[in-house]
Amino acid sequence: MFDIDKWQEIFASISRHKLRTALTAFGVFWGIFMLMLLLGAGDGMEKGVTNMFRGMSKNAAFVWTRKTTLAYKGMQPGRRYYINEDDIRFLKKNVSEIEYICPRLNLVGEFAIYHGDKMGSFEVNGDAPDYIRVESRKFIKGRYLNELDIAEKRKVAVIGKRVAELLFEESEPIVNQYIDIKGTYFKVIGVVKSLKTGEQVGDDEQSIHIPYTTAQQMNNWGNNIGWFAFTVPPTKNVAVVTDKIHRFLAERHKVSPDDKDALGSWNTQKEFGQFQGVFTGINLFTWAVGIGTLIAGIVGVSNIMLVAVKERTREFGLRKALGATPSSIISLVIQESVLLTAVAGYIGLVVAVGLIEGVSRLMDTFNVQLEYFANPTINFQAAIVATTILIITGAIAGLIPASQAAMIKPIEALRAN
Amino acid sequence: MIELKKISKSYQIGQNKLEVLKSLDLSIAQGEFVSIMGPSGSGKSTLLNIMGILDDYDAGEYILSDTLIKNLSQKKAAYYRNQFLGFVFQSFNLLHFKNAMENVALPLYYQKVNRKKRNEIALEYLDRVGLKDWAEHTPSEMSGGQQQRVAIARALIGKPKVIFADEPTGALDTQTSNEVMDLFKEVNKEGITIIIVTHEDEISEMTDRVIRLRDGVIESYGY
Numbered sequence: 033m034f035d036i037d038k039w040q041e042i043f044a045s046i047s048r049h050k051l052r053t054a055l056t057a058f059g060v061f062w063g064i065f066m067l068m069l070l071l072g073a074g075d076g077m078e079k080g081v082t083n084m085f086r087g088m089s090k091n092a093a094f095v096w097t098r099k100t101t102l103a104y105k106g107m108q109p110g111r112r113y114y115i116n117e118d119d120i121r122f123l124k125k126n127v128s129e130i131e132y133i134c135p136r137l138n139l140v141g142e143f144a145i146y147h148g149d150k151m152g153s154f155e156v157n158g159d160a161p162d163y164i165r166v167e168s169r170k171f172i173k174g175r176y177l178n179e180l181d182i183a184e185k186r187k188v189a190v191i192g193k194r195v196a197e198l199l200f201e202e203s204e205p206i207v208n209q210y211i212d213i214k215g216t217y218f219k220v221i222g223v224v225k226s227l228k229t230g231e232q233v234g235d236d237e238q239s240i241h242i243p244y245t246t247a248q249q250m251n252n253w254g255n256n257i258g259w260f261a262f263t264v265p266p267t268k269n270v271a272v273v274t275d276k277i278h279r280f281l282a283e284r285h286k287v288s289p290d291d292k293d294a295l296g297s298w299n300t301q302k303e304f305g306q307f308q309g310v311f312t313g314i315n316l317f318t319w320a321v322g323i324g325t326l327i328a329g330i331v332g333v334s335n336i337m338l339v340a341v342k343e344r345t346r347e348f349g350l351r352k353a354l355g356a357t358p359s360s361i362i363s364l365v366i367q368e369s370v371l372l373t374a375v376a377g378y379i380g381l382v383v384a385v386g387l388i389e390g391v392s393r394l395m396d397t398f399n400v401q402l403e404y405f406a407n408p409t410i411n412f413q414a415a416i417v418a419t420t421i422l423i424i425t426g427a428i429a430g431l432i433p434a435s436q437a438a439m440i441k442p443i444e445a446l447r448a449n
Numbered sequence: 450m451i452e453l454k455k456i457s458k459s460y461q462i463g464q465n466k467l468e469v470l471k472s473l474d475l476s477i478a479q480g481e482f483v484s485i486m487g488p489s490g491s492g493k494s495t496l497l498n499i500m501g502i503l504d505d506y507d508a509g510e511y512i513l514s515d516t517l518i519k520n521l522s523q524k525k526a527a528y529y530r531n532q533f534l535g536f537v538f539q540s541f542n543l544l545h546f547k548n549a550m551e552n553v554a555l556p557l558y559y560q561k562v563n564r565k566k567r568n569e570i571a572l573e574y575l576d577r578v579g580l581k582d583w584a585e586h587t588p589s590e591m592s593g594g595q596q597q598r599v600a601i602a603r604a605l606i607g608k609p610k611v612i613f614a615d616e617p618t619g620a621l622d623t624q625t626s627n628e629v630m631d632l633f634k635e636v637n638k639e640g641i642t643i644i645i646v647t648h649e650d651e652i653s654e655m656t657d658r659v660i661r662l663r664d665g666v667i668e669s670y671g672y
Contacts, residue, residue, distance in 0.1 A: 351559075354555050443504050446536075
């Protein structure tokens with residue numbers, strides 16, 4: 033029931049002690065403000081780190097070979113072996129979990145890349161068309177490699193944004209122009225931009241992708257490849273599939289099945305899982321610290337309410353003499369406490385959200401790219417939880433003072449002074 | 450109206466038990482105008498508090514308007530106080546942040562009368578004590594006599610059967626004391642029982658019956 037009289041009483045009581053009320057409210061304000069700020073900062077960090085991997089498939093792995101470390105079937109340890117295209121075909125056929133599998137290799141040797149009188153040194157990767165699904169990129173111009181490029185070992189290249197900036201004039205069209213890689217002319221078919229943030233952008237945008245078949249030819253590797261990447265559907269476990277692939281490759285290349293060091297792999301699912309674990313931890317810590325701060329504020333409210341009740345002993349005694357029931361007095365005090373905490377907390381919430389939104393907007397406006405921090409926000413759920421906590425804690429803060437007030441005996445209050 | 454049978458009350462003060470009322474008997478009929486006198490420490494305030502359901506008693510029986518008042522819950526006590534009793538205090542006990550009208554209306558708030566209605570009624574009662582023009586003033590803007598009249602209006606608004614007044618003129622000069630007593634007399638004529646605790650002879654002389662208390666027993670019933 034909305035009781036306008038009760039609210040008038042509460043406003044009257046709050047406004048009688050403006051400074052005291054303001055100082056008490058500040059405790060609660062600060063608690064919520066800090067909690068929200070911490071949550072926002074945590075969110076910003078999480079986004080920042082997630083952005084570092086943006087574009088990267090969250091269920092991919094990279095697999096490469098190393099030297100064997102165990103003797104097996106009459107062969108000495110320390111043997112070098114290579115993955116080839118037959119392995120890829122075999123895996124594609126026999127490992128049903130594989131979604132995409134992409135052979136990769138680097139163009140070996142020391143060389144510079146020329147266009148007209150400009151030159152630069154960049155990494156050149158031999159890639160398959162599906163690689164764009166493992167690590168997606170934004171196309172500024174043109175297209176990516178396709179199956180015909182692979183089949184015909186075409187001399188075409190997709191270049192990173194930075195490569196384009198360094199090799200071409202701004203006014204030049206870029207696509208369908210030729211660049212000189214190790215003495216061979218490649219036609220540029222696309223320019224790509226990284227979706228990641230931080231250091232990784234540089235690596236992505238300073239590389240060149242050519243058909244892996246062309247790279248094999250230039251390296252004179254036959255049908256060998258350097259390594260490969262694969263993805264599985266989100267429901268599958270990457271590590272399990274990787275183990276399966278390890279077993280197949282070991283068998284095909286006569287490597288001991290126990291030789292764990294003979295194959296290397298890197299698993300994005302595991303990596304993401306670790307980050308997620310870290311952020312769950314940060315989140316828990318944030319709530320613990322925030323709620324601790326909030327409790328300090330609430331104790332302040334409770335304390336002040338106790339003083340206020342003491343001060344109003346006479347008033348409560350009189351009210352009781354005139355027919356106030358203990359419950360009406362309890363609800364008066366608790367509502368005052370809830371109002372105080374709710375308003376103070378709400379202001380804290382609004383200020384914190386405002387500040388965080390402001391930071392986020394500034395980062396957008398000035399295009400700030402930090403490696404570990406991006407566009408912080410407070411999610412709606414956290415705000416709802418905080419509001420609920422406020423109201424409950426407000427009621428708890430009022431509980432002790434209220435029961436004190438209800439216990440006041442009218443005679444003690446009204447004894448002539 | 451009021452029947453006290455062998456009422457005892459003691460307070461624990463440190464190790465000592467102080468007996469304030471000793472098996473006290475008293476009856477006051479409806480419509481009486483009574484004063485209770487006695488030296489300080491005689492137990493008159495305690496007696497008033499018990500009759501006003503502001504305090505418990507240890508033994509005996511208290512019957513108010515055919516209802517046994519004993520071991521009541523706080524809620525029940527609040528209900529009876531609100532329905533049957535009105536109080537007037539030496540220090541007026543008006544709420545300083547409310548104006549005269551709101552102070553008078555307070556008992557009706559606890560009877561869940563809506564705001565408009567109770568302010569209307571409060572104005573009537575303020576009119577009765579001659580303070581209608583002061584309705585919007587806060588207690589601090591009023592003289593002692595005016596404040597006490599507001600307090601009397603507040604005691605009357607709940608249509609009580611009994612009004613208890615604890616030294617109602619203790620803080621007033623003779624002139625205003627007389628005015629307040631005249632007001633009580635008028636109220637009494639309407640059939641409301643009035644019980645005044647005082648130590649001033651001039652005040653008790655204006656009542657119809659003087660009960661004298663000494664050392665927790667009644668010395669004289671005033672018949």
